[in-house]
Amino acid sequence: MRALAISLFSVALTTIVVANAYYQKKQFYPSVVYITKSNPSMAVIYIQAFILVLLTGKLMSKVFFGQLRTAEFEHLMERAWYAITETCLAFTVFRDDFTPKFVALFTLLLFLKSFHWLAEDRVDYMERSPVISMLFHMRVLFLLLVLGSLDFHFVQHAYQSTMTNGASVQLVFGFEYAILLTMVANITIKYVLHTIDLSSDAPWEDKAVFLLYTELVMGLIKVILYVAFVAIMVRIHTLPLFAFRPMYYTIRDFKKAFNDVILSRRAIHNMNTLYPDATPEELQAADNVCIICREEMTTASKKLPCNHIFHTACLRSWFQRQQTCPTCRLNILRAPTPTTQQPRQEQRPRPQPVPNPFGAPLPFFNPFQPLPNENAQAPAPDANQAVPPTTPPAQTTIPQPSRQGGTQQPPLPQFTVSPFMPFSFPRFMSPPPIPPQNFRSLSSEELRRMEGNERENVEARIKCLQNIQVMLDAAVLMMNQYTLSIATSSTMPSPVPQTSTETTNGNAEPTATSNSSKETEEPNDNSSSSGSSASVGSSNASNHASVSLTETDSTVISPEEELRRRRLQRFQQPVEQQQ
Amino acid sequence: MAGSALRRLMAEYKQLTLNPPEGIIAGPINEENFFEWEALITGPEGTCFEGGVFPAKLIFPPDYPLSPPKMQFTCEMFHPNIYADGRVCISILHAPGDDPMGYESSAERWSPVQSVEKILLSVVSMLAEPNDESGANVDAAKMWRENRDEFNKIAERIVRRTLGIPT
Ligand SMILES: [Zn+2]
Ligand SMILES: [Zn+2]
Numbered sequence: 001m002r003a004l005a006i007s008l009f010s011v012a013l014t015t016i017v018v019a020n021a022y023y024q025k026k027q028f029y030p031s032v033v034y035i036t037k038s039n040p041s042m043a044v045i046y047i048q049a050f051i052l053v054l055l056t057g058k059l060m061s062k063v064f065f066g067q068l069r070t071a072e073f074e075h076l077m078e079r080a081w082y083a084i085t086e087t088c089l090a091f092t093v094f095r096d097d098f099t100p101k102f103v104a105l106f107t108l109l110l111f112l113k114s115f116h117w118l119a120e121d122r123v124d125y126m127e128r129s130p131v132i133s134m135l136f137h138m139r140v141l142f143l144l145l146v147l148g149s150l151d152f153h154f155v156q157h158a159y160q161s162t163m164t165n166g167a168s169v170q171l172v173f174g175f176e177y178a179i180l181l182t183m184v185a186n187i188t189i190k191y192v193l194h195t196i197d198l199s200s201d202a203p204w205e206d207k208a209v210f211l212l213y214t215e216l217v218m219g220l221i222k223v224i225l226y227v228a229f230v231a232i233m234v235r236i237h238t239l240p241l242f243a244f245r246p247m248y249y250t251i252r253d254f255k256k257a258f259n260d261v262i263l264s265r266r267a268i269h270n271m272n273t274l275y276p277d278a279t280p281e282e283l284q285a286a287d288n289v290c291i292i293c294r295e296e297m298t299t300a301s302k303k304l305p306c307n308h309i310f311h312t313a314c315l316r317s318w319f320q321r322q323q324t325c326p327t328c329r330l331n332i333l334r335a336p337t338p339t340t341q342q343p344r345q346e347q348r349p350r351p352q353p354v355p356n357p358f359g360a361p362l363p364f365f366n367p368f369q370p371l372p373n374e375n376a377q378a379p380a381p382d383a384n385q386a387v388p389p390t391t392p393p394a395q396t397t398i399p400q401p402s403r404q405g406g407t408q409q410p411p412l413p414q415f416t417v418s419p420f421m422p423f424s425f426p427r428f429m430s431p432p433p434i435p436p437q438n439f440r441s442l443s444s445e446e447l448r449r450m451e452g453n454e455r456e457n458v459e460a461r462i463k464c465l466q467n468i469q470v471m472l473d474a475a476v477l478m479m480n481q482y483t484l485s486i487a488t489s490s491t492m493p494s495p496v497p498q499t500s501t502e503t504t505n506g507n508a509e510p511t512a513t514s515n516s517s518k519e520t521e522e523p524n525d526n527s528s529s530s531g532s533s534a535s536v537g538s539s540n541a542s543n544h545a546s547v548s549l550t551e552t553d554s555t556v557i558s559p560e561e562e563l564r565r566r567r568l569q570r571f572q573q574p575v576e577q578q579q
Numbered sequence: 580m581a582g583s584a585l586r587r588l589m590a591e592y593k594q595l596t597l598n599p600p601e602g603i604i605a606g607p608i609n610e611e612n613f614f615e616w617e618a619l620i621t622g623p624e625g626t627c628f629e630g631g632v633f634p635a636k637l638i639f640p641p642d643y644p645l646s647p648p649k650m651q652f653t654c655e656m657f658h659p660n661i662y663a664d665g666r667v668c669i670s671i672l673h674a675p676g677d678d679p680m681g682y683e684s685s686a687e688r689w690s691p692v693q694s695v696e697k698i699l700l701s702v703v704s705m706l707a708e709p710n711d712e713s714g715a716n717v718d719a720a721k722m723w724r725e726n727r728d729e730f731n732k733i734a735e736r737i738v739r740r741t742l743g744i745p746t
Contacts, residue, residue, distance in 0.1 A: 069612070127584070128612075128614055129585075129611065130581065130613060197582075203583065291692050293587050293644075294587050294591065314583070317642075324675075326692055329690065
């Protein structure tokens with residue numbers, strides 16, 4: 001209502017101005033000259049033109065977009081304000097060319113820009129709208145065609161003008177329209193992708209990847225355009241301040257797109273290499289609904305080390321944000337991977353980068369409980385020998401087992417074995433050498449000598465950490481094995497479980513070879529007992545099988561056996577609770 | 580096929596309509612836009628908010644459920660975990676990594692496992708048991724700690740106002 005009143009008022013004013021001029025001069029050309037010479041008249045004409053532009057804009061947006069959504073309108077207003085301030089900045093740079101034609105060109109540019117923004121918002125909205133009508137497609141296609149051809153025309157015009165007349169304001173327009181042209185291209189690609197996705201009945205999993213790369217390529221083109229523009233402007237004119245904000249955002253967006261592509265690639269790589277596809281049985285066992293999209297998992301699904309199953313596509317987009325399991329938040333980058341390539345891992349350094357030896361906390365528990373203390377108390381053996389009497393007395397009073405030997409052999413830390421550990425520490429676990437505490441008290445020669453030793457020590461520490469990692473892998477494997485053997489012995493009372501447990505044994509054994517003999521026989525015992533229980537009570541229900549398993553064990557009375565029986569019970573409990 | 584965010588929101592809407600949790604109603608404001616919901620939350624029994632019906636707005640990001648929605652009460656609220664403008668500040672609405680208050684553990688943060696229903700239930704329990712360590716509304720937190728009677732009085736006034744009863 002108010003808009004209508006303002007437009008009517010403006011039309012009335014214009015009529016008065018024109019009528020007045022014509023009344024005074026009686027002829028066309030003198031009237032025009034009169035109006036252009038008189039500032040108040042010109043102001044009225046400008047306002048009239050501005051209102052006409054707004055009205056055209058409204059009409060056009062009705063034609064191409066229908067009713068604008070609130071979010072779209074707010075977005076448009078926000079961007080328009082920035083664009084207007086930038087235009088004002090641009091005016092200060094080109095104040096010599098400040099003519100009505102120039103103002104009109106800038107207004108047209110703003111006008112077209114807002115339609116680009118609206119088109120972008122509309123196409124982005126396609127993915128989120130439950131109803132996409134035929135009218136929508138017609139409108140978007142027509143609008144893209146019009147915008148694209150206009151942009152192209154203006155770029156060409158600016159190019160020719162610059163070629164024939166030399167550098168002028170046309171350079172700015174040419175550049176702005178080139179940016180808009182890339183925007184049209186971007187919107188078109190998105191539109192095509194969304195349309196393909198909408199027309200298919202199944203979710204199109206690779207769409208996200210296509211969108212990602214489109215964003216990257218378009219971002220790159222825009223960044224190149226901006227950099228070229230700023231470089232040219234600096235050479236022939238001044239610093240184009242008005243281009244800095246959009247340039248900053250373009251570069252930021254490009255950086256983000258680049259990061260996204262890297263993260264996505266990493267996620268895809270991880271998924272293809274680290275996680276197995278979920279088998280139909282596993283899908284049946286789970287409740288078969290992907291927790292990310294709440295849809296059934298019939299298409300490709302992946303199983304994480306924590307046994308949670310998701311759609312491959314859902315997981316991929318999640319991993320771009322975070323490298324955790326959505327359900328249990330297990331950090332999947334740090335989690336040990338129970339692979340089948342266990343043999344001889346103790347000789348071969350693992351490909352993964354070893355975390356900072358003393359910085360990062362170890363995943364489950366610290367096998368070298370006294371490490372922090374020793375770190376403070378016992379310097380490395382060699383440094384120890386060379387310690388001059390200036391060292392603090394506190395250090396010398398503490399008994400140091402490494403001192404008597406004074407050899408390269410590092411001191412043996414006392415292990416505090418967690419009661420949950422199914423095996424004690426194998427022999428290949430050489431404890432890490434301890435770094436000396438104080439370097440200041442050493443002479444340069446001693447330091448140089450120590451440098452060589454330190455290198456060995458650091459290597460030894462890294463090796464130790466690798467060993468820990470291998471052990472943790474082995475621990476996970478054994479846990480799996482326990483649960484598996486119990487589960488198979490209880491659910492399938494046929495000879496099949498025996499073979500299956502034996503195969504998993506085969507995988508686990510090499511890691512355990514360097515363990516004490518007690519440890520290697522444990523899984524064997526486990527499987528044989530499950531086998532025997534299966535043969536004895538083939539008709540037994542699950543609980544009976546597990547009970548007989550513990551009974552066969554308890555017939556042998558030895559402290560070791562007793563201990564193992566208790567451990568087995570501990571592992572059985574969660575399994576039975578699950579069943 | 581529509582976008583995955585839209586499909587998931589539709590699924591959640593269906594679920595909430597078929598099995599509505601007690602004291603909670605939620606759904607899109609307009610069925611043409613599933614990314615803006617309104618919710619009505621009943622004040623939990625036995626608390627100072629008992630009996631009130633609090634309207635709120637939920638705005639979902641285009642990449643839902645990878646990112647959490649935003650929630651804002653559209654009525655007047657006075658609560659330690661609700662900003663003066665109605666925005667709700669609870670850990671389930673924050674993605675791990677952004678921690679405006681610096682006190683939340685990542686275990687309670689947003690992840691795709693969460694849902695509209697879980698958010699609204701968390702808000703109900705937040706109404707019942709404010710976390711006065713969060714400083715979304717410092718005045719409310721202070722009053723909750725030190726002057727519970729006054730807090731209850733304000734809450735009662737708000738409850739009456741949401742029900743349209745003159746105070
Ligand atoms: Zn899924
Ligand atoms: Zn998990």
